Amino acid sequence: MLARLDRWAAGLTSLAALLGTLGLLTEVVIILVDVVGRYFGAPLRGAQDITTMTMVIVVFGGMSLCDRLGGHIAVDLFEPAMPAWLRRAGDIATALLGAVIFFGIAWTVMESAALSRMLNLSTNIIQLPKAWFQTVLAVFSVITGLGMTLRALSLLAGSPRPAEPRSE
Amino acid sequence: AEDISFAHFVPPQHTLTSAVIEPLAEAAGSGESELEIKVYPGGELGAGPLEQYVRAVQGVADVVWGLPGYTSSQFSKTMISELPGVRGPDGHGYELLWDAWDAGLLEREFPATVPLALWLAEPNVFITKDREIRTPEDVEGLKIRVSGSAAARVIESLGATPVQMPATEMYNALQTGLIDAIVTGSSAIGDFKLDEVANSYTLGPSMGQISFYVVMNKARYDALGEAEKAALDSVRGRTLSQSAEEGWFARADQIIEGLKSKEGTTVIELSAEEAAPFNALTEPLTDAIAEEVDGADVLAIMRGDG
Amino acid sequence: MTDMSIGLTGLAVLLVLLTLRIPVAFAMFAVGFTGIALLRSFDAATGLLASESFTLASSSELIVVPLFILMGNVATSTGMSRRLYDAAYALIGQIRGGLASATVIGCGGFAALSGSSVASALTMGKVSLGEMERFGYDSRLSAGSVAAGGTLGILIPPSTGFVIYAILAQESIGRLFLAGVLPGLLLLSMFVLTITLLCWALPALAPAGPRTSAAQKLRALGGAAPIMTVIVLTIGGIYGGLFSPVEAAAVGAGLVILFGILSRTLTLAILWQASRDSVVTTATVMLILISAHMMNPFLALSHIPQAIGAFLGGMDLPPMAVLGLILLCYLVLGCFLEGFAMLVLSMPIFFPVIVSLGIDPIWFGVLVVLTLEMGLISPPVGVNVFIVKSIAPKVPLGQIFIGVIPFWIAMLLTLGLLIAFPSISLFLPDTMIGTG
Numbered sequence: 077m078l079a080r081l082d083r084w085a086a087g088l089t090s091l092a093a094l095l096g097t098l099g100l101l102t103e104v105v106i107i108l109v110d111v112v113g114r115y116f117g118a119p120l121r122g123a124q125d126i127t128t129m130t131m132v133i134v135v136f137g138g139m140s141l142c143d144r145l146g147g148h149i150a151v152d153l154f155e156p157a158m159p160a161w162l163r164r165a166g167d168i169a170t171a172l173l174g175a176v177i178f179f180g181i182a183w184t185v186m187e188s189a190a191l192s193r194m195l196n197l198s199t200n201i202i203q204l205p206k207a208w209f210q211t212v213l214a215v216f217s218v219i220t221g222l223g224m225t226l227r228a229l230s231l232l233a234g235s236p237r238p239a240e241p242r243s244e
Numbered sequence: 245a246e247d248i249s250f251a252h253f254v255p256p257q258h259t260l261t262s263a264v265i266e267p268l269a270e271a272a273g274s275g276e277s278e279l280e281i282k283v284y285p286g287g288e289l290g291a292g293p294l295e296q297y298v299r300a301v302q303g304v305a306d307v308v309w310g311l312p313g314y315t316s317s318q319f320s321k322t323m324i325s326e327l328p329g330v331r332g333p334d335g336h337g338y339e340l341l342w343d344a345w346d347a348g349l350l351e352r353e354f355p356a357t358v359p360l361a362l363w364l365a366e367p368n369v370f371i372t373k374d375r376e377i378r379t380p381e382d383v384e385g386l387k388i389r390v391s392g393s394a395a396a397r398v399i400e401s402l403g404a405t406p407v408q409m410p411a412t413e414m415y416n417a418l419q420t421g422l423i424d425a426i427v428t429g430s431s432a433i434g435d436f437k438l439d440e441v442a443n444s445y446t447l448g449p450s451m452g453q454i455s456f457y458v459v460m461n462k463a464r465y466d467a468l469g470e471a472e473k474a475a476l477d478s479v480r481g482r483t484l485s486q487s488a489e490e491g492w493f494a495r496a497d498q499i500i501e502g503l504k505s506k507e508g509t510t511v512i513e514l515s516a517e518e519a520a521p522f523n524a525l526t527e528p529l530t531d532a533i534a535e536e537v538d539g540a541d542v543l544a545i546m547r548g549d550g
Numbered sequence: 551m552t553d554m555s556i557g558l559t560g561l562a563v564l565l566v567l568l569t570l571r572i573p574v575a576f577a578m579f580a581v582g583f584t585g586i587a588l589l590r591s592f593d594a595a596t597g598l599l600a601s602e603s604f605t606l607a608s609s610s611e612l613i614v615v616p617l618f619i620l621m622g623n624v625a626t627s628t629g630m631s632r633r634l635y636d637a638a639y640a641l642i643g644q645i646r647g648g649l650a651s652a653t654v655i656g657c658g659g660f661a662a663l664s665g666s667s668v669a670s671a672l673t674m675g676k677v678s679l680g681e682m683e684r685f686g687y688d689s690r691l692s693a694g695s696v697a698a699g700g701t702l703g704i705l706i707p708p709s710t711g712f713v714i715y716a717i718l719a720q721e722s723i724g725r726l727f728l729a730g731v732l733p734g735l736l737l738l739s740m741f742v743l744t745i746t747l748l749c750w751a752l753p754a755l756a757p758a759g760p761r762t763s764a765a766q767k768l769r770a771l772g773g774a775a776p777i778m779t780v781i782v783l784t785i786g787g788i789y790g791g792l793f794s795p796v797e798a799a800a801v802g803a804g805l806v807i808l809f810g811i812l813s814r815t816l817t818l819a820i821l822w823q824a825s826r827d828s829v830v831t832t833a834t835v836m837l838i839l840i841s842a843h844m845m846n847p848f849l850a851l852s853h854i855p856q857a858i859g860a861f862l863g864g865m866d867l868p869p870m871a872v873l874g875l876i877l878l879c880y881l882v883l884g885c886f887l888e889g890f891a892m893l894v895l896s897m898p899i900f901f902p903v904i905v906s907l908g909i910d911p912i913w914f915g916v917l918v919v920l921t922l923e924m925g926l927i928s929p930p931v932g933v934n935v936f937i938v939k940s941i942a943p944k945v946p947l948g949q950i951f952i953g954v955i956p957f958w959i960a961m962l963l964t965l966g967l968l969i970a971f972p973s974i975s976l977f978l979p980d981t982m983i984g985t986g
């Protein structure tokens with residue numbers, strides 16, 4: 077059961093990272109087009125609107141993958157001195173706290189998205205609705221929170237500690 | 245004593261303190277009220293000006309200062325006040341904004357808050373480095389930094405290219421020649437130290453002006469006692485707005501006077517005749533944009549013929 | 551509980567959470583959120599969580615973070631970084647620690663391009679850490695060099711730190727930029743001196759390379775030509791007014807991609823992998839920045855900085871003693887807060903004290919920026935150390951913090967020199983712009 081859920085979560089994580097990666101390459105293209113265009117007196121209309129909103133996808137798109145790869149930084153100074161049970165408790169607490177934080181971000185940002193719709197908020201030049209990008213941020217946060225919940229559950233069910241951080 | 249938190253994103257020595265916060269604090273503690281204004285300057289209660297209105301609605305702060313132009317989609321009717329020619333040469337921006345408010349035309353743009361002040365800054369001017377602007381031809385083809393979509397339209401109407409960038413980047417951009425000019429109110433010259441890199445300023449063409457709001461969370465306002473409410477009401481509206489607008493104008497005058505006496509700096513004050521060719525290009529935009537946002541009635545009231 | 555004691559308790563809880571290996575960002579979110587909820591209201595805490603997450607994730611200034619990471623990643627995976635370090639090795643490899651010194655000098659050069667320490671550490675780290683490992687450098691030395699060298703980004707102009715200081719203090723941006731030049735070069739020299747002394751005392755840190763012939767040097771330099779061209783074009787473009795420092799990040803990334811395609815070292819698969827890695831590193835760095843911005847309102851609401859300011863203002867001490875105490879506060883606050891957040895929080899409180907004592911605000915600005923830089927590598931919340939960790943996940947964080955200690959001491963000595971000789975900071979602005 078947990079294994080199947082984890083495959084689902086892995087799929088969602090990959091999808092989010094894929095969108096983030098596409099977003100990053102889009103940023104490069106948009107800024108280059110704007111810079112070259114401006115040199116010839118025709119900058120890209122709303123370039124800053126597009127790049128700032130795409131940035132949301134880049135930043136939160138990679139969040140779940142980052143967590144899966146153990147990319148969130150912790151102070152490991154005292155780890156060697158810790159008994160095994162304390163390290164395990166720390167791992168579970170981290171996963172649970174992370175899940176609470178990311179579900180919390182998703183919930184509060186969705187509340188803000190409702191407010192954005194009420195206030196009719198959009199970007200200044202080409203009117204990209206703010207609520208769209210807040211929703212994207214919330215969805216990516218939910219995916220991240222799900223991954224953490226699953227890790228907490230599998231740790232509680234007795235699975236071994238996660239592997240060492242990735243190497244590049 | 246009860247505290248009211250006031251969040252803004254400029255340093256404590258900004259005009260905002262003397263022109264808005266101090267009169268507000270004085271009124272808040274007047275009569276039988278003992279309200280105190282606790283100020284959180286420089287973005288202490290959250291970074292950046294974009295989310296100021298939202299912060300008031302969500303109760304992060306009780307009172308916030310902000311610019312409609314940063315989130316112009318929310319304030320499409322209020323923003324009509326920023327367009328060229330809406331405020332006449334001797335008119336008062338706060339009067340025309342409150343006229344529109346009293347006519348019930350702006351209320352929908354300020355949900356969940358109570359506006360304490362609405363006002364307009366001094367007129368926008370050209371800020372340039374190593375070039376002088378005297379005629380519309382001088383502007384053609386220039387890359388000009390603007391802050392919003394209406395300002396961008398004004399710049400385009402003059403045949404120039406609008407460029408978007410964060411305010412903190414203006415200094416570098418003007419210095420390196422990335423942009424040729426900046427169009428904004430003259431108080432920004434002091435706020436962002438633009439006088440260190442610019443050396444020519446053109447005043448007079450009708451290019452609109454920036455608007456501001458100070459709003460208070462509505463639930464917080466409603467929950468105040470009678471004495472406290474009365475204290476705030478004694479200054480809320482035109483009184484506080486007038487103080488704000490006068491403060492902005494005084495600061496702008498002081499900056500322009502300083503520039504005039506500065507060596508190597510040209511301050512070009514166009515006469516009505518010299519400004520006319522600019523205005524012939526920029527002012528027709530005002531009716532067109534008001535029409536687009538379905539705000540002909542707002543424009544009429546703001547112009548005083550509603 | 552009073553506001554102050556809630557604030558101090560929050561900092562203590564933060565320390566405990568970090569000691570228990572809770573990720574840095576999670577710990578700051580938890581403490582910041584709970585603190586704001588207690589000091590103001592639950593609604594304010596949820597409002598700030600939403601607005602700080604979205605504002606920072608969509609900030610037009612922070613776009614440089616993913617873009618410079620991408621530039622560093624592509625330069626590394628196409629072998630451009632390798633050839634750059636081959637050239638540096640051929641030139642100065644026979645000197646012990648030469649590559650670490652070259653990295654710090656590279657950080658200084660990159661600082662002239664970028665206004666941000668985060669961007670400097672990220673890009674130079676991506677380019678250099680693997681290379682120094684290849685030549686057998688101790689990871690503490692290489693990580694320490696990058697974490698410390700990256701901080702030069704906000705001392706050497708252009709600098710976002712000085713722009714923010716100038717706007718908060720209403721001081722001249724141009725004077726501050728000029729004031730940062732000599733201290734930046736002094737600090738750079740102190741870093742190189744530190745590396746040289748370290749390697750002299752502990753030769754195992756960095757093995758010396760073989761002597762190379764002039765022909766070998768020339769060939770290695772030729773190999774580094776593409777990346778040198780990218781750097782020169784990017785810096786030239788900023789000063790020539792073709793693009794802004796933020797846009798330079800995209801131009802730099804675009805140019806290394808272009809060179810990679812032209813030299814057939816970059817396939818679509820490599821580009822994709824480099825971009826995906828960049829997105830993951832971006833997530834690490836941005837989450838720490840967002841969580842750091844939850845700490846700022848929390849401390850503002852606790853009024854701890856005001857209490858310190860009132861205490862300092864009320865004491866009858868000579869100006870230099872007050873200056874020393876204020877800088878000490880910056881060093882302590884710098885342990886917990888991200889640099890710019892700390893500047894915003896502290897300036898309204900400390901700056902009036904400085905002005906009333908007749909201390910030169912430009913000089914003070916340089917001293918403050920240097921203490922901010924020290925905060926970037928001070929535990930427990932040392933953003934530049936976290937950045938090096940995000941690039942080199944295999945190196946334990948404790949080892950990186952150990953690696954930065956000598957550099958931190960070098961910065962403290964530099965701070966002492968800058969206090970003893972104000973003219974190091976004020977000479978350039980006074981001669982080039984004039985006094986007053």
Ligand code: NA
Nearest residue numbers: 661664703708
């Ligand atoms: Na720099």
Ligand code: NA
Nearest residue numbers: 884885925931
């Ligand atoms: Na620190």
